[in-house]
Structure formats: structure tokens, C-alpha cells
Amino acid sequence: MLIDGHIHLENGPLSEEYVMRFVDAGVKMGLDELHILDHTHRFIEFSPMYEGLKKASSYQKEWFDKKHPEPLANYHRLIEKMKQKELPLRVKWGLEVCYAPESKPLLKKVLNAYPYDFLIGSIHSIDNLLYDMPFSKVILWDVYDTDALYRRYYEIMEDMIASDLFTQIGHPDQLKLFGYEPSYDLSATYERIARAAFDHNVYMENNTGIHYRYHHSDMGTNSQFLAILKQYKVKIMTASDAHVPEHVGKFIREIAQL
Ligand SMILES: [Zn+2]
Ligand SMILES: [Zn+2]
Known part of the structure; x- marks a missing residue:
């Protein structure tokens, strides 16, 4: 069973035609199931x-000001329409939630307003500073201590898992994306995360986007973390983080074998 558990509609309209391009790509890649989100x-x-x-930062203000958010109702209209269609593979619908501990009250309310097949919690910022943008070196990586950033990142992840708001945790070691590595061994941290993921019954992603979108040598989650997750019997979700139809299923067959 081949699943791509993380596919974005970000670069196109919330329309049936656009979704079908992802479905066709999934069929071509020989996948059995697609998890579509934004x-x-x-x-x-x-x-x-x-x-x-x-x-917190003018770079971030500029980036967010370019976005033109639309109501969730548009997305749910599309989901309802797609669920009535006969599709050549199974499609599930959800969101990738940018998680920060202080957003919990709002998330509880907004996530409960509509049903989802899955909800992914992802950390994209550390205390209001994005770590994965071209400008992140200037505002974060070259300003703060790398070890402190890693400690805080995994502290937020523990809080996110314990919130019980999510069925899946996105790209759990993506902090490595620009090659800033901590000086301390992360095995104790990985074990804490693995125990929490098992206790709260969430999938941990093996996300290949780090490899082909950020050119990191790891194909997905690092092998030390993966080994610990398996040892704790945590469920793993294979995911491409595709942002265009051409990336659906990218390296999924390879990581599914691991
Ligand atoms: Zn993400
Ligand atoms: Zn994503």
C-alpha cells in the first residue's frame, strides 16, 4: 500500500480540475492513497x-502580506464535491496546521468547525520566527544559538503532540534543512518524542520534501530518529510534501521500503 500523506493545493485554485491533476499524478506514480491539504x-x-x-520581522510581514486568505468554507465545498465523485484512488482531506503553543485556544475552536480526515501539526516557526525561509538565516539561524533552537523546537513538538489536536506530525526533523546541526546528541530527545507519539497515537512523517525541495542529503527523517520511532512502535506516514502535481509520490517508493 503506497500512500502520499502530505500534498499541497497551495499553488493553484480550490477547484475540481486542479485536484484532478494531483489524482492523475498519483495514479501515474502507482499510489493507492493521497492525503490532500493546505x-x-x-x-x-x-x-x-x-x-x-x-x-516579529519585516521580512515576515512582507511575506504574509502577499497572501490573500480565503474562507475555509471554500475548501469544504470542494471536499464535499470531491467526496461524491468516483476516483481511481483513495483521497483523504485535511490541513497542515502551523503550530505554536499560544495558538491552541484558536485552533481548538476553528478545527472543530468542520470535519477532517486527518490533521497535520507542523512547526514552521520558533517563537514567532520562521526557520525555513530564505531570510531565516538573517532573522534566526545566524542570530540565535543552534542548540537552543533545537531544544525549543522539540519542546514545542512535545507540546503539539500532547495537545491531541493532530493525527500526524509534519516533517519532524525539518530543522536540519539549512545544515545547522546541534552540538549535542539528540537520542534522548527522539526517545521522548517517540514515547509521546505512541501514547497520543499520532503518525510521524517520513517526509521527502527535505531531500528534493531543500537538497538535504537525507531522503526524509534521519535514520537515528526513524530507528527510535520504530523501536517505540510509532506509526510512520510516507509523505512527499508536493506543492505541484509533478511532485506527487516523489521518492515515496524508496522511503516506503525503509
Ligand atoms: Zn510544512
Ligand atoms: Zn507541507
Whole structure:
């Protein structure tokens, strides 16, 4: 069973035609199941979560100001329409939620307003500073201590898993994307995360986007972390993080074998 558990509609309209391009790509790649989603910053209801980021840096303000969020209802109309169609493979529908501990009250409310097949919690910022943008070196990586950033990142992840808001945790070691490595051994951290993921019954992603989108030598989650997750019997979800139809299923066959 081949699943691509993380596919974005970000670069196109919320339309049946656009979704079908992903479905066709999935069929071509020989996949059995697609999990389609988009970032919470696409939707107006989540806008208050991004105010702190906009205030924290002018780079971030400029980036978010270019977005034109739309109501969640548009997405759910599309989901309902697609669920009535006969499709050549199984499609599930969800969101990739940009998680920060202070957003919990808003998330509880907004996520409960509609049903989802899955919800992915992902950390994209550390205390209001994005770590995965071209400008992140200037505002974060070259300013703060790398070890402190790793400690805080995994502290937020533990909080996110314990929130029980999510069925899946996105790209769990993506902090490595620009090659800033901590000086301490992360095995104890990985074990804490693995125990929490098992206890709260969430999938941990093996996400190949780090490899082909950020050119990191790892194909997905690092082998030390993966080995610990398996040892703790945590469920693993294979994911491409595709942002265009051409990337659906990218390296999924390779990581599914691991
Ligand atoms: Zn993400
Ligand atoms: Zn993503």
C-alpha cells in the first residue's frame, strides 16, 4: 500500500480540475492513497495566528502580506464535491496546521468547525520566527544559538503532540534543512518524542520534501530518529510534501521500503 500523506493545493485554485491533476499524478506514480491539504495560512479563520509573526520581522510581514486568505468554507465545498465523485484512488482531506503553543485556544475552536480526515501539526516557526525561509538565516539561524533552537523546537513538538489536536506530525526533523546541526546528541530527545507519539497515537512523517525541495542529503527523517520511532512502535506516514502535481509520490517508493 503506497500512500502520499502530505500534498499541497497551495499553488493553484480550490477547484475540481486542479485536484484532478494531483489524482492523475498519483495514479501515474502507482499510489493507492493521497492525503490532500493546505497550510492554515491560506484560510481567513486562522489569520490571527500569524499576527505575532508579522510583528516579529519585516521580512515576515512582507511575506504574509502577499497572501490573500480565503474562507475555509471554500475548501469544504470542494471536499464535499470531491467526496461524491468516483476516483481511481483513495483521497483523504485535511490541513497542515502551523503550530505554536499560544495558538491552541484558536485552533481548538476553528478545527472543530468542520470535519477532517486527518490533521497535520507542523512547526514552521520558533517563537514567532520562521526557520525555513530564505531570510531565516538573517532573522534566526545566524542570530540565535543552534542548540537552543533545537531544544525549543522539540519542546514545542512535545507540546503539539500532547495537545491531541493532530493525527500526524509534519516533517519532524525539518530543522536540519539549512545544515545547522546541534552540538549535542539528540537520542534522548527522539526517545521522548517517540514515547509521546505512541501514547497520543499520532503518525510521524517520513517526509521527502527535505531531500528534493531543500537538497538535504537525507531522503526524509534521519535514520537515528526513524530507528527510535520504530523501536517505540510509532506509526510512520510516507509523505512527499508536493506543492505541484509533478511532485506527487516523489521518492515515496524508496522511503516506503525503509
Ligand atoms: Zn510544512
Ligand atoms: Zn507541507
